[in-house]
Amino acid sequence: MQSEPQPLNSPEDLRAIRRVIREGGNPLTETDIPRWEDQVGVSRIVNRRVVELEPLPTPAKVLADMPLSEAAQNLVVSSRDAIRDVLHGRDDRLLVIVGPCSVHDPDAALDYAHRLAALRDELDGELLIVMRVYFEKPRTTVGWKGLINDPDIDGSHNIRKGLLLARRVLLGVLGQGVPAATEFLEPTSPQYIADAVSWGAIGARNTESQIHRQLASGLSMPIGFKNATDGSVKAAINGCYAAAQQHGFFGIDHLGRACVVETLGNPDCHVVLRGSSHGPNYDAASVAGAMDEARAEMPEGSAAACGLFVDCSHGNSGKDERRQAEVVREIAARLAAGERGIGGVMMESFIEGGSQPAGPLDTLVYGRSITDRCIAWPQTAELLRELAAAVAARR
Template identity: 35%
Template sequence: MNIKFIKKLPTPGEIINELPLSAELKKIKNEIDDEIRQVFIGESSKFIVVIGPCSADREDSVLEYISRLARVQEKVKDTLIIIPRVYTNKPRTTGEGYKGMVHQPDPNKEPNIEEGIKAIRKLHIKALSEGHLVTADEMLYPENYSYLADLLSYVAIGARSVENQQHRLTVSGMDIPVGMKNPTSGDITVMLNSVMAAQLSHNFVYNGYEVSTMGNPLTHTILRGAVDFYGRNIPNYHYENLQELVNAYEERGLANPAILVDTNHSNSMKKFYEQPRIAKEVLFSRKWDSKLKTMIKGLMIESYLVEGKQDLYGGVYGKSITDPCLGWEDSEKLIYYIAENV
């Protein structure tokens, strides 16, 4: 076996004991989690906006971004629930490049997984304590979820992970909303199969234990666009795409049918500045059709303090070092537009 064992990592329990969530913050999180749950079970008409950097690359700029979101949330609280993207694991198509804070708590230094785990836990705690906003992350590694299980309020399963059995089974044991993205092929049956699997109960191996789960009825779909045979991006946020997904949901009879639309990635043709236009089209489709209004629960938007992207050593505070993002001014305007048009 060509693996070098560097060191044994602390258990999730040890990390949580070292960096606990206070009773006061647990109360705040539980209250917001209940609000979010009401949206996904159809008992609230509020709209979900999952927004933030492509990857959470440094604590200070991410927390400043969240502090700005918190002020906006107060103004739109009657219609929107804003959930900051604090994505601490970054999937890489070719395996090259920055893989997120869990690997490198400082992007300019060598990987250090133990310090990375502590850094991402601290960041999620500070987001809640300083902004009183609950957070979203992508579950790139199912075994790592245990380190953040008491902190996250929304989880996304990416296009390259959605067919993976361990991801599906792990989601079946979670009690928060989890969005399954369509795979890069765009096949919505794969996405719906994943939702169905996660809504069922299972017995399997997890972190060295035999475990059983109850199933997660809050698992739902995320449309993120696709890539065709020739590597070209194909959007799937248009009215006819949304209708097809609604019809497929109805044929399946899954619990709590819900859709989020990712306004970036293949939906934007990798053009981050198209996100406001895409969001507006989705909102128009939602107004046009009563089923879409019921089932489209939110949007996912990539946004940071400074628009665009830079290389790893660019040095611009609050500018993405992975995928390009909307800047703050355009993001703030978009949030207010969404609040006025849901």
């Protein structure tokens, strides 16, 4: 294995650079700290708005230092296969992606996973439960970007720490016997964590992105494409179609080297209805319309032509956890009445209900979201049991 690249600047240099930035200065002109351009003989005409390039450990080193246990590997493989069976209609259970809007406290995330594990065992005959373990948050403008980007929730953006912490959380969730789901946002981060993920999402802001469609084409798990923020289901269907094709694109390998990535295509992509700025789209007519559109565009037998997901949060509930619970109950009633086409649902849930402003961990209420409002754990357990009863009734 190749040796790890060493940072050009010392920790003291980096602190000095960040101090100048905090004071409103420009460290490119107000410090004489050496830059990588000086080291390799490149003109400083490049990277005029880049303060520092800090090398990260290679994906290969991180995976070697923090490997999946044999039990975790078996759980990832078996849960991916089970999700495919649900998507293709070979398993009549309902797939439920449930968990916090975003992980900000590793201890609380593992506490939640422990609670979910018991319910997963209890309801396994009717529900395939996968924990929502989201580390990257797309922002409409600016804000906290997630555990990987800013693990200390203080604007320090210690991404090296965040990557390792995210992987440690995934290993802990799998150690509880619960498979994990996440949204893929940065095209490089999957090299560090994707081996521990059983279901992935491409978010509404990225569903039309060529980069994310290419990324999905090479990922090893089923991927849900959310409808666009304006409500366009066509964009998500196009994403599924594009991701099912072979692609070649720029990327990095597990040794961190720039390379051309060639993919086989991912046949397990599907649509996720998440509502929009114009209102919800989880009603029976919207589900039926989306399925008709998907079947017209996608090959027969593809995951997208067999069923779809409903995200009960976001535009489908106005990000109100009380309304989100009502949406779950409405879907449960429709499933119990025999409605087909909905293969899975997504719920945002945490130990405590609601949300709170982001801030350093020691200032926060334990187990409460710092992004979107979440359903509290006691009500989550009730809703999961109601969904399980609905699946039993549908049978």
